């Protein structure tokens with residue numbers, strides 16, 4: 001089972017999108033993306049917009065050979081949309097791909113009118129009625145009945161969790177549950193997972209002492225889950241604030257089993273761009289009217305894209321790969337012979353999945369024109 005997390009707060013955007021590759025089946029869960037609209041008094045920084053655009057392209061690429069698509073619920077950061085804002089994923093970009101996939105979608109009960117409309121929009125573009133996947137099972141794939149989005153409250157806005165089990169390995173995707181409900185936790189534990197990807201509590205909303213009970217509950221549940229799961233990946237709502245980042249660091253420190261964020265799991269540096277938004281504006285001021293111009297196609301993010309990575313490095317937020325400054329991949333990129341994708345995906349975030357890096361560590365020969373994914377790019381000399 002190969003689990004690839006594509007979008008999450010530790011990777012720079014809102015969402016919890018991931019693909020799971022099995023021997024003969026590829027499953028994609030929650031192909032959506034968003035950027036917090038207004039945080040710390042600021043709209044998304046253009047650097048975050050650039051990172052988001054890269055992740056949106058990755059989601060589209062990854063969907064192309066997917067057999068099953070799961071939508072845990074129809075919030076705008078978890079599904080493609082008929083009317084996306086400039087930072088989300090539009091249905092028009094993926095409608096042909098989705099038409100060829102089996103779609104497992106949360107039902108219409110216990111969901112908001114907006115979520116129901118988004119579900120109907122999806123049905124319209126794939127030209128079929130979607131079955132209600134709540135509580136269903138299909139071979140290695142299984143879904144929970146609806147569980148609360150965070151704390152149990154009204155009957156609206158519930159979501160479904162997914163379980164994938166093959167050859168003794170079990171993965172659970174528990175989007176937006178926020179670790180706040182004991183019953184939800186029981187379902188996860190009953191599924192006996194080895195790896196869990198879950199949304200942590202939205203500490204950025206808990207400014208008053210009135211929320212202390214919720215804080216304690218989430219921490220208690222996180223500790224309980226970590227004791228029973230080999231790898232616990234906590235991300236999403238939790239990592240939208242510095243307080244959340246510290247919360248996770250404390251939990252990692254005190255847990256015997258592995259606790260990490262999506263970026264750690266993907267063996268690369270984390271970029272908590274929403275939590276760092278205020279600082280990004282200080283390090284890299286944004287031209288007045290940029291968002292309006294971007295929305296109308298009159299501005300792009302290219303300068304902010306390069307400036308943003310430089311700012312993260314110079315302010316010690318990320319550490320590039322130790323070979324970066326002497327690696328041919330950097331030289332090709334600087335000369336404009338290679339797309340920046342490669343350095344942003346691997347070099348600048350110290351991605352240990354880089355094949356060149358791994359071969360370097362083993363002292364094995366590898367040609368200059370080998371890309372970080374191990375493929376030889378003959379056009380490079």
Ligand code: SF4
Nearest residue numbers: 321324327347354357
């Ligand atoms: S290509 Fe690989 S080895 Fe070279 S700098 Fe990038 S991550 Fe490091």
